[in-house]
Amino acid sequence: xxxxxxxxxxxAPQLRKIVERAEVDxxxxxxxxxxxxMPMMMIYKNHEYMFxxxxxxxxxxxxxxxxxxxxxxxxxxxxxxxxxxxxxDEIRQGFITIKGGHRVGIAGKIILENExxxxxxxxxxxxxxxxxxxxGCADPVMPYILTENGLCHTLIISPxxxxxxxILRDIIRQVSGSRxxxxxxxxxxxxxxxxxxxxxxxxxxxxxxxVLDGCPKAHGMLMLLRSMSPRIIAxxxxxxQEDLDAIGYVINCGCKLxxxxxxxxxxxxxxxxxxxxxxxxxxxxxxxxxxxHGSIGHVEAVYNEFGTNLFYH
Numbered sequence: 001x002x003x004x005x006x007x008x009x010x011x012a013p014q015l016r017k018i019v020e021r022a023e024v025d026x027x028x029x030x031x032x033x034x035x036x037x038m039p040m041m042m043i044y045k046n047h048e049y050m051f052x053x054x055x056x057x058x059x060x061x062x063x064x065x066x067x068x069x070x071x072x073x074x075x076x077x078x079x080x081x082x083x084x085x086x087x088x089d090e091i092r093q094g095f096i097t098i099k100g101g102h103r104v105g106i107a108g109k110i111i112l113e114n115e116x117x118x119x120x121x122x123x124x125x126x127x128x129x130x131x132x133x134x135x136g137c138a139d140p141v142m143p144y145i146l147t148e149n150g151l152c153h154t155l156i157i158s159p160x161x162x163x164x165x166x167i168l169r170d171i172i173r174q175v176s177g178s179r180x181x182x183x184x185x186x187x188x189x190x191x192x193x194x195x196x197x198x199x200x201x202x203x204x205x206x207x208x209x210x211v212l213d214g215c216p217k218a219h220g221m222l223m224l225l226r227s228m229s230p231r232i233i234a235x236x237x238x239x240x241q242e243d244l245d246a247i248g249y250v251i252n253c254g255c256k257l258x259x260x261x262x263x264x265x266x267x268x269x270x271x272x273x274x275x276x277x278x279x280x281x282x283x284x285x286x287x288x289x290x291x292x293h294g295s296i297g298h299v300e301a302v303y304n305e306f307g308t309n310l311f312y313h
Contacts, residue, residue, distance in 0.1 A: 002026065003130060006100035010128070012074030015040065018065055021055020027132070034126040036072055039064035069124070076123055079104050092117050093190075093214065101131035101195025101202030131195050133203045137163070137297045138170035144302040144310050145286045151175055151182070151232060152285035153251065155278070156260040157269065162290045163297030164260040165192050165236055169203055171258060172234050176206025184209045184258075185230030187220030193236055218242035221250050234258040241274055251283065265289060266303055282306075 003026040008016055018040065019032070030043040039061045040051040049057040050064035058064060079096055080087045090096045095105045105127035111119045145154045154171070158164035172193070176184045188194045188211055194201035196213040205211070210228045212220040217235045224230050233250050235243075238259045250257055261275060266287050269275040278284060282305040291300045302311035 003029070003100065003102075006098065006102060007032075007128070007130075010075060010078045010098060010104070012071045012078070015067075015071055015075065018051050018053060018055050022051065022057065023055075024057075026130070029130055030132075031130065032128040034067045034072060034075065034128075036067055036069050036124040038067060040067055072124060072126060075126060076106070088119065089214070091120050094120070095191070097191045097195055097197055097202075099197045099202070101133075101197065103129045103131070103191065103195070105129065131202060132166070133169065134163075134166050134297065135170060135173065135204070138167050138174060140299050141167070141288050141302055141311070142171070142174060145171070145288070146175075151256045151258075153257045153283065154259070154286040154288060155284040156258075156288045156290065157263045157266065158260065158290035159264055159292060160262065161296075162292050164290055167288065167290065167297045168234060168236060168258060168260050169193050169205065172209060172232075173204055173206045175232060176208040177204075178206075181206060181208050182231040183229065184232045184234055185221075185224035185228050186211045187215055187217050187224065187233070187235045188213050189215060189217050189220070190236065193234065216242075218246040221246040225250065225253055225255065230255060232256045232258060236260050237262065239272075239274065244274060244277060247278075247283065257284075259284075264291075266307065286310075 011019055024044055028045045033041040042049055050061060052058050052063055053065045079098060087096050095103050097103050106120060106123050107125040108123040109121045110117055111121055145152045156164045156167055172184050172186060175181055186193055186209060191213055194205055194211045195203050196211060201211055212223060221233055224233055233255050238261050247257060263269055266279060269279050285305050287303040288299060289301045291298055299311060301309045303309055
């Protein structure tokens with residue numbers, strides 16, 4: 001089933017007609033936004049467009065189709081297979097992953113219980129983010145993070161929307177799937193690396209990869225060590241003190257670590273009290289720095305633990 005077929009199954013009838021008529025390449029379609037009483041919008045090839053009722057694209061909200069409360073209700077019913085209760089845990093996290101690994105983000109009125117999020121009601125905002133796996137995008141960095149001693153402890157540093165998760169995913173696929181591959185444990189707290197649907201990864205992560213979906217990173221790293229005996233552990237967007245404590249435990253157990261973090265440079269990490277310890281103690285052996293120049297996942301530099309740039313292009 002291709003991306004278009006997967007998406008058509010979740011849209012309310014009126015929205016389905018609009019999206020079906022739109023002349024877009026679904027490999028370049030990034031997200032579709034639905035907001036009650038606001039124009040139906042999408043991000044396509046890194047540009048924002050609005051949908052007209054006839055499926056055409058425009059930039060004038062006076063011409064755009066306006067989302068109704070019924071559009072949202074019907075779309076949520078289809079996303080949840082007419083059982084919001086069955087997706088209660090996912091809704092509490094603010095998103096539902098559908099077949100194909102696409103993520104449907106939701107927002108509305110938050111219901112609290114004992115100061116914790118119990119549910120989201122009156123859902124009025126939806127963001128359908130399409131899953132795109134770019135196989136081979138990690139090829140430029142693989143020679144720098146794989147040595148005769150195996151995989152280096154590696155941290156990918158990137159501003160938002162520059163491809164850090166995409167690069168991480170392809171590194172996992174390559175080190176797990178090669179003939180001499182190693183077992184990889186993935187803690188996929190936000191369901192973005194594997195994009196599991198009903199527990200099954202929708203992205204290809206290699207034949208030796210095990211996934212803890214929707215699990216907090218610090219807990220997940222320890223769980224994988226105790227239960228799945230990974231040689232490598234991969235996590236996305238580290239940052240808390242709990243994450244760092246778990247990272248120390250992982251490394252002390254002889255397990256290699258792949259991780260990502262928001263930032264613009266290694267120096268940027270030094271300005272963050274928790275993360276600066278990673279650099280000062282030389283916990284990571286390689287730092288891959290991405291930027292938004294050119295394509296998604298554009299590599300700016302690959303540093304070793306001593307700050308030497310190994311990457312020249």
